Amino acid sequence: MKVTDFYAQSSEPLISFEIIPPKRGKSINSIFEALDQVMPYRPPFIDVTAHAAEAYYEELDNGNIRRHIRRKRPGTIGLCAAIKHRYNVEPVPHILCKGFTREETEDALIELNFLGIQNVLAIRGDDHGAPKPYNADRTINEYAVDLVRQVKRMNRGLYLEQLMEADKTNFCVGVGGYPEKHFEAPNLNWDILRLKEKVEAGADYIVTQMFFDNQKFFDFEAKCREAGITVPIIPGLKLITSYRQLTTLPRSFHLNIPEPLSHEISLKPDRARDIGIEWGVQQCQELLNHGVQGLHFYVMANPSAVIDVLDHLKTGLKSRAV
Template identity: 50%
Template structure:
């Protein structure tokens, strides 16, 4: 079932989760152990992130170094298939531009279609760790809208190979990312929303936001989107604060602000266990306000903290 169908048929705010593929060498039980406690909340769909390769240098016997590409978290397509079979829940694989050619993307889409997976979230992805700025893979998509258009083309039976006979058409429901506090590379919020509108006009059916910790920023973002003519569902993305290091890591990595009240309460904490309590209560209050406002879905970035998410969601359902 498509994400947009879940939303259109819902009578109340839905719940969804997002997980990371385990590090290479870990089995699928790492995912099951993470999700098992959360399944009692009957999530409508589960997102699975995609990760680009990282450049590493392996020392050779002669002292020289050999450049290799390593993907530390492989398996997105396989994990989505496992989630669908194990839990009978719709998976939403992420697709990214970075590290993938257009042909590799097309092959991934064909694999997903064979598996009966008809949802994707398309993202440009971040710059590689050894790059100052994002650089697309040679032969790959440069921007999220280019990736989006490739998915929509496949939905119309248009493949990269022009001579495909009797091409089958994809049925993908495509989501895109939105940034309540502006994408850090956009010159201003108006331009950022214009980019988002272009993606919706190109075929995106819903938006999932970057994490935020001030609901007013989400409400303002939705209002600005509606004023610009963006009328698709806008799903808030939510994440708990669980340790003091996140006070610097999250703003630096994700370019988001922490409200004064939240940061002040965290600074009073003497241990991470206390921070987790503060973060859990903050996330619960965020969730209650958003649900009361009638958001379509509460989407939780679980990312290693399923117990915190469980403690929040159990108070909502």
Template identity: 50%
Template sequence: MKVIEHLARAKETLLSFEIIPPKRGGDIHSLLRVVDDISKYNPPFIDITSHAAEVKYEETPQGIKRKVKRKRPGTLGICALIQNKYNIDAVPHVLCNGFTREETEDFLIDLQYLEIENVLALRGEENSYQKPLVNGRSANRYAVDLVAQINNMNKGIYLEEELIDARPSNFCIGVAAYPEKHVSAPNLEFDIKQLKKKIEAGAEYVVTQMFYDNRYYFDFLDKCRAAGIDVPIIPGLKILTAKSQLTSIPANFHITLPSELTDPVLEAESDEDVLEIGVDWAYKQVSELIEKKAPAIHFYIMQNSKPIRMLMKKLGF
């Protein structure tokens, strides 16, 4: 089922989750234990992140060698497993950076074979490995370009001429948004205009970057509605679990942590104390979001389900 269909049928706020594939050559069983945990809360869909190749330079007896490899492959296989083993709709992330449009089309066709109906279209990390475009290949520069490509496939328009008679795809397209603005945007108003372009290109719902002050989400929602964006906007949350995240989260995701959260974390004596503080903070956020009828709440859990178990227990699930 499509994400927008889940949202339309829901009588209360839905809960969804986002996980990350194991590192290259790693063990999938730890990830499956996470899925086992979160599946108990009946999520209508689970997002699976995708990762482009990375460039690394290694010193060898023959000199410095350049290696290009994907650190976390496996998105497609994990999607198939979740959708068929757990009967939960999988939402793979599809990226611009690091992939050609031709590779994207192949990936989307594979998703069609697996009857996966949902994708989240993202620009991806700007420092990802950029493949040289040879033999007439092309790349999507921005997420709006990727949305347009997926929407074209939904209309039966493919890149490959020999696929001219192929049936149209049927993807529900989600996109990301940033309540505190994207780092590369000059201001929030500009960012909302870019978001509207993605909606006009065919995106049907939005998932926000994490935030730790609900006022950012509600203010962002009001501004989006005023700008004519009327699709569902799902708030994204991540439970704070370690003191180190007080610096890593703002540095990596360019968001603000309120002092009402950071002060007690700084004073905490143990990791367990930090986790309790993080869960309590998330509980307050979730309670308000549910009270104000957010369509769903999307949790960035990656490969650690313990904080979610603690939060769900506190919420009474």
């Protein structure tokens, strides 16, 4: 079932989650343990992040430096298949521009299609300093809009090679939105025009980058509607659970943390988790009162704080539990 169908058919806000594959060499069991905890909230879909190869360096005994290039978190497609089989929940694998050729993307989409996975999130991805050498017969998607176009072409039965009587795929495509603008964009209006291009290319829904100030989301949503973007816009949410995140989150995700939140955590760093959960409850309640179609939580590997927030919400969400 497609993500957009879930939103269209639901009479109440949906709760969805995003997880990260385990590191290379680790078991899938830790992911299952995390997912077991969120299943009582009946998520209609689970996002699974994807990761390109990263460059890292090792100092050898002789003093030389060896450069390694490796995907530290492989297994997105396999994890998606496991989620679909184990939980009967729709997985949403992320597909990236960075680190993958269009040929590799097509192969991945074919595998997902064979597995009956109908949803993908098309994003540009981060640059980890490991550029891939491309031969003349290999091509790349430079931006997420190019990725959306490739997926939608396959939905029309158009592949990179001209294949006679090729079967059509049937993917629903999500894209990312940035309430505080993408860090490379000169301003928010410019960024929203780029987002509109992705929608015009065929994107079916938008899930936002994390934010902590709801007014940023409300303004972003209003600007999107004014620009003619009509697809669902789903707020993406992250909970602060440690003092350290006051610096790591802005550095990694180019966002602002509201002064009241950062000030309170700075005064009581040992209560950072409790303060973050209290803020999350208020933030979610306000978003639900605003009428959002769903809440999408960036769980990654530990859902405990998100579960605490959901348990505190006074919206009837807990009554949806199995």
